Amino acid sequence: MIISITESCHMGCSHCMDDAKPCEKHMSMRTFQDAISFFNQFGGLECLITGGEPTDNPEWLKMLEYALQHVHGSTGTGIAHITLATNAMNIANDRDVQYYLLHLMERYRNFSIQVTHVDQYYPIHVDLSQDFFKCDRVVVCTKIEAMYPLGRARDNNLPWKSKCCKCFNIRSATRTFRDLSKASILLAMNGRFCTPQVSFDGKLKLGESTLCPPCSSIYTGTEQLIEDICNFHCNNCDMVNAYLTPEQRKAIGE
Ligand code: SF4
Numbered sequence: 001m002i003i004s005i006t007e008s009c010h011m012g013c014s015h016c017m018d019d020a021k022p023c024e025k026h027m028s029m030r031t032f033q034d035a036i037s038f039f040n041q042f043g044g045l046e047c048l049i050t051g052g053e054p055t056d057n058p059e060w061l062k063m064l065e066y067a068l069q070h071v072h073g074s075t076g077t078g079i080a081h082i083t084l085a086t087n088a089m090n091i092a093n094d095r096d097v098q099y100y101l102l103h104l105m106e107r108y109r110n111f112s113i114q115v116t117h118v119d120q121y122y123p124i125h126v127d128l129s130q131d132f133f134k135c136d137r138v139v140v141c142t143k144i145e146a147m148y149p150l151g152r153a154r155d156n157n158l159p160w161k162s163k164c165c166k167c168f169n170i171r172s173a174t175r176t177f178r179d180l181s182k183a184s185i186l187l188a189m190n191g192r193f194c195t196p197q198v199s200f201d202g203k204l205k206l207g208e209s210t211l212c213p214p215c216s217s218i219y220t221g222t223e224q225l226i227e228d229i230c231n232f233h234c235n236n237c238d239m240v241n242a243y244l245t246p247e248q249r250k251a252i253g254e
């Protein structure tokens with residue numbers, strides 16, 4: 001499950017599937033605490049804290065600390081992993097923040113950082129040669145795994161590669177189990193933990209992009225939440241879904 005703590009980002013990538021720009025759409029601490037409770041009820045075992053660029057939220061470090069202290073996931077084992085997914089712009093220029101993050105990684109073995117920086121698309125250089133980025137719990141990604149025709153990727157006609165919409169897995173698994181926690185666990189066990197997404201205002205989105213329309217809310221009761229997911233429709237990715245088989249379309253109720 002993703003918790004998007006802001007929609008703001010100053011990087012300006014040409015491929016941004018969120019169409020992220022500097023803005024004030026930040027999650028509040030209160031909503032973040034509620035999002036962590038929602039994760040502990042429905043989110044499975046992998047919590048990805050991101051944005052936009054998460055470090056644009058003025059309270060991002062406090063939120064991270066809160067998550068590390070309170071997250072236990074919905075598997076019943078008390079075990080969950082937290083990843084901070086960032087472009088590292090604000091971290092690369094701040095040694096104090098680097099030391100503090102290293103301290104948190106030392107203290108919490110269930111915490112790691114994913115830095116994405118792809119020269120081709122990221123216009124602002126980040127110095128990844130610093131020791132901080134060589135820590136074994138900091139994973140640096142230098143290529144885009146899956147491009148979708150959303151946001152600036154679509155506006156700039158960039159080549160996308162995908163078999164189905166990003167919300168396909170969580171929609172089909174929730175429809176199968178009629179249970180969001182089981183669906184999240186199944187997806188995480190298969191390395192697919194980027195959906196669903198809690199947006200900055202507590203709305204629930206089923207795809208990874210902040211441009212996905214809201215489907216429900218973290219404040220919706222469990223029965224209605226499952227109904228909302230099972231009855232969700234969105235045509236924004238019809239271009240991608242044109243390749244689905246009739247059985248696959250049926251699995252997401254299309
Ligand atoms: S892709 Fe990531 S780093 Fe680039 S503009 Fe979008 S949110 Fe920012």
Ligand code: SF4
Nearest residue numbers: 167207212234236237
């Ligand atoms: S835009 Fe709509 S169809 Fe595409 S991933 Fe998001 S919710 Fe799914």
